[in-house]
Amino acid sequence: MLVAAIAARVFPAAVADVGSSAGVLWREAVGSLTFAAESEPVTQATPFDLASLTKVIATTTVVMDLVDATALRLDEPIADAFPEWRGADRESVSVRDLLEHASGLPARLIDPPPEGRREFEHDICTMPLEYEPRTRSIYSDLGFILLGMLAADRAGRSLAAAFDVIRQRLVLAEAALATETLSFGLAGALKLQAAPTLPQDDDVRRGRTLVGDVHDTYAAALDGVAGHAGLFGTAAGVAGFARAALRATHGDGAMPEPLSPSRVLQFITRSTVTASSRALGWDTMLPTSSCGTRMSAAAFGHVGFTGTSLWIDPLRDRYFVLLTNRAHQGGTLDQMRALRRAFHDALHDL
Numbered sequence: 001m002l003v004a005a006i007a008a009r010v011f012p013a014a015v016a017d018v019g020s021s022a023g024v025l026w027r028e029a030v031g032s033l034t035f036a037a038e039s040e041p042v043t044q045a046t047p048f049d050l051a052s053l054t055k056v057i058a059t060t061t062v063v064m065d066l067v068d069a070t071a072l073r074l075d076e077p078i079a080d081a082f083p084e085w086r087g088a089d090r091e092s093v094s095v096r097d098l099l100e101h102a103s104g105l106p107a108r109l110i111d112p113p114p115e116g117r118r119e120f121e122h123d124i125c126t127m128p129l130e131y132e133p134r135t136r137s138i139y140s141d142l143g144f145i146l147l148g149m150l151a152a153d154r155a156g157r158s159l160a161a162a163f164d165v166i167r168q169r170l171v172l173a174e175a176a177l178a179t180e181t182l183s184f185g186l187a188g189a190l191k192l193q194a195a196p197t198l199p200q201d202d203d204v205r206r207g208r209t210l211v212g213d214v215h216d217t218y219a220a221a222l223d224g225v226a227g228h229a230g231l232f233g234t235a236a237g238v239a240g241f242a243r244a245a246l247r248a249t250h251g252d253g254a255m256p257e258p259l260s261p262s263r264v265l266q267f268i269t270r271s272t273v274t275a276s277s278r279a280l281g282w283d284t285m286l287p288t289s290s291c292g293t294r295m296s297a298a299a300f301g302h303v304g305f306t307g308t309s310l311w312i313d314p315l316r317d318r319y320f321v322l323l324t325n326r327a328h329q330g331g332t333l334d335q336m337r338a339l340r341r342a343f344h345d346a347l348h349d350l
Helices: 002-007 053-068 095-099 116-126 141-155 159-170 188-192 217-221 235-249 261-267 333-346
Strands: 013-020 023-031 182-184 231-233 300-304 308-313 318-324
Touching: 002 013, 002 023, 013 235, 023 235, 053 095, 053 141, 053 159, 053 182, 053 231, 053 235, 053 261, 053 300, 053 308, 095 141, 116 141, 116 217, 141 159, 159 182, 159 235, 182 235, 231 235, 235 261, 235 308, 235 318, 308 333, 318 333
Parallel strands: none
Antiparallel strands: 013 023, 013 318, 182 231, 300 308, 308 318
8 A cells, every 4th residue: 555655656755653552563664765766765764754743742742741740731821821812802712722723723824934933922922813712623733833832931941852851751661762763853864864855835945855854834943843843753753652652541550741541531532622523632533534434433643744644542452653755746635645544444453
């Protein structure tokens, strides 16, 4: 299936990692870093731009940790943290609303990305809301950018540093996180090994290949560290995180914070917002979603624009990681969506 997708030019490279709470069941790397005939083959050690998997693996996990430490409350008004978040239509918006994509914020800004945090904060906090908060759920990068800023402020360190502290803690439960890449940004030789992407047409970096540099323009304007994008990782690194989360859903009380069973259950419980499949950060199973039709109702996961995907099914004790660089001369979002659904359905019985 993955080989056929490469032949159809949906993406040049893919690494899959599927397993249970006990370990890996199947892992494979297929394709080359680009479609060029002379391109080097992808390997299991290739880091990928995880795009919006950042939202759940990094930002949501840091928020969980801050909630554990009582440094942040889910019902805390956003207006308490950001002075410019003012107006009768938005005073009620809370941390929970940002996590559930129910804040009223649109997906993206109309104008090109501003320069730096201060300008982003101003633009997001003062822009008109697109709908009344909690009446709908509209997927929003802007909400997670603001959430990443808030999390960094409360943690007293950058979002990247806050996540790294948690990752080091989780090494106690999942050794792969000690050796596999899962971090904001790449340095040295590791950066040169990353699966390349190409900027979009509205990106000022168009005309160059991005190797180890974040694809998302907003994350790039924020020096590669943002609440919605910026994380890089290998399939094995993402799988290590997935196994830790999966064991938490099974009630493993030995999991390091913030992946305690009760906290994970809280964050993967579906929102009460009408017609929403969102939980706190995570998405949940719908037969029409990227997880396909065969996962249990307890499944939760997320996808990324560059061609990445993570789904976890507690009832079946399975996780599914698929990393690709669709954003390098690859196919459409619809083609990627169809491939993900077929991938998950085909591996249901593994």
